[in-house]
Amino acid sequence: MKGIILAGGAGTRLYPLTKAISKQMLPIYDKPMIYYPLATLMQSGIRDILVISTPRDIGSYKKLLGNGNRLGISISYEVQNEPKGIADAFIVGRDFIGSSSVALILGDNVFYGEKMDNVLQRSVKTEDGATVFGYYVEEPSSYGVVEFDEEHRVVSIEEKPSYPKSNYAVPGLYFYDNEVVDIALNIKPSHRNELEITDVNKVYMEKEKLKVEILNEGISWFDTGTYHGLLDAANFVETIQKQQRIYIACIEEIAYKKRYIDKEQLLELANSMIKTEYGQYLRYIIER
Numbered sequence: 001m002k003g004i005i006l007a008g009g010a011g012t013r014l015y016p017l018t019k020a021i022s023k024q025m026l027p028i029y030d031k032p033m034i035y036y037p038l039a040t041l042m043q044s045g046i047r048d049i050l051v052i053s054t055p056r057d058i059g060s061y062k063k064l065l066g067n068g069n070r071l072g073i074s075i076s077y078e079v080q081n082e083p084k085g086i087a088d089a090f091i092v093g094r095d096f097i098g099s100s101s102v103a104l105i106l107g108d109n110v111f112y113g114e115k116m117d118n119v120l121q122r123s124v125k126t127e128d129g130a131t132v133f134g135y136y137v138e139e140p141s142s143y144g145v146v147e148f149d150e151e152h153r154v155v156s157i158e159e160k161p162s163y164p165k166s167n168y169a170v171p172g173l174y175f176y177d178n179e180v181v182d183i184a185l186n187i188k189p190s191h192r193n194e195l196e197i198t199d200v201n202k203v204y205m206e207k208e209k210l211k212v213e214i215l216n217e218g219i220s221w222f223d224t225g226t227y228h229g230l231l232d233a234a235n236f237v238e239t240i241q242k243q244q245r246i247y248i249a250c251i252e253e254i255a256y257k258k259r260y261i262d263k264e265q266l267l268e269l270a271n272s273m274i275k276t277e278y279g280q281y282l283r284y285i286i287e288r
Contacts, residue, residue: 001124001175002100003041006089007034007053007061007107008080013225022057023225024107025064029237030278031249032064033224037105039249040173042258044120046103047073050096052080052089070269071251072260085194086172090184099178101127104197106172110233112240112248113219122213126175129209132157132201134168135221143169143223144198146212154210159198168214171221174201177209247281256285 011018017026024034034051041049049068051061058079068075078092089104090097103124123131132154134146140161147156147165156165180200187199204210215221222233237248247253256266267286273279 001044001046001103001126002097003044003046003049003103003105004089004093004096005034005037005041005049005051005105005107006080006086007051007057009054009083011225014227014230022053022060024053025057025060026230027234028110028224028230029234029241030276031237033110034061034064034107035251036110036249037107038065039251039254040105040109040111040116040120041103042071042073042251042254042260043117044103044124045258046124047260049073049075050078050093051075052078052092055079055081070261070265071255072258072265073255083194085189085192086197087184087187087195087200090176090181090200091195094181094185097178097181101175101177102180104174104176108223108225108229109172110222110224110237110249111171111173111215111219112236113215115216115218119213119215119219123175126177128177129207129211130177130180130201130204131175131211131213133171133173133215134166134212135171135215135219136167137169138167140164140167140169146170148212152212152214153208154201154205154212157198157201157205157210159196168212170198170201171215172223176200176204245284247278250278250281252282253285 007024011023026033065075080092144159145164146168148154183203190196224230224233252269255261270279270282
């Protein structure tokens with residue numbers, strides 16, 4: 001399976017912060033926001049990753065992440081010239097996807113929890129159909145909402161409904177078989193003139209090939225595309241890291257534990273940031 005991080009858009013909900021910089025380059029405590037979705041894909045075991053961003057911002061991501069070699073993965077890049085909706089990622093990235101299945105994660109979504117690895121390992125095996133996630137929220141009308149039966153088969157999925165049929169929001173992480181490319185090419189733009197990911201999911205639902213994984217207690221999700229979401233995520237990361245000495249979305253640590261890189265490579269990465277707590281944490285991983 002391959003992975004796509006969609007880090008485009010204008011980030012208007014975060015103006016004026018994002019008038020001159022990509023939203024996904026903003027810090028969430030001690031890391032750029034894009035580290036968090038990248039970490040999620042890496043935790044899934046996905047090593048071939050495409051970053052999609054705007055013409056203005058794509059160079060910043062190339063400078064930050066490079067080709068992924070230092071992490072033992074491959075990172076490539078494509079430009080989305082204008083925001084045409086989440087599902088447009090499959091059209092922009094269709095050559096990258098090729099004949100593979102694909103995971104798509106939005107660049108402003110943060111996931112954390114001990115059980116998250118198990119959820120990801122199940123989802124990455126998606127070869128026929130699609131898997132989305134359900135996260136319980138108090139005010140679901142602000143999100144895409146999924147309704148499902150006892151066997152976790154999706155009954156309905158709606159985008160920001162006035163009268164939600166459940167309290168389960170759909171976070172920005174999706175796993176699809178290769179058919180998603182053709183589906184994205186054939187759906188029609190919405191009234192916003194965008195290719196909606198909900199419309200893609202509805203096609204899978206109508207074919208009875210859409211499953212939902214519930215993110216239960218112990219798993220946290222943050223949509224960091226708002227001021228409050230950005231601050232809440234930063235405070236959460238700071239608390240976990242200081243109290244538990246566990247770094248969230250430490251992509252170098254994930255690469256080391258996945259054996260994408262060895263101890264010498266991790267030490268080199270640590271030494272390049274040794275004046276920071278982040279670099280010192282990498283040394284701690286080696287020495288503990």
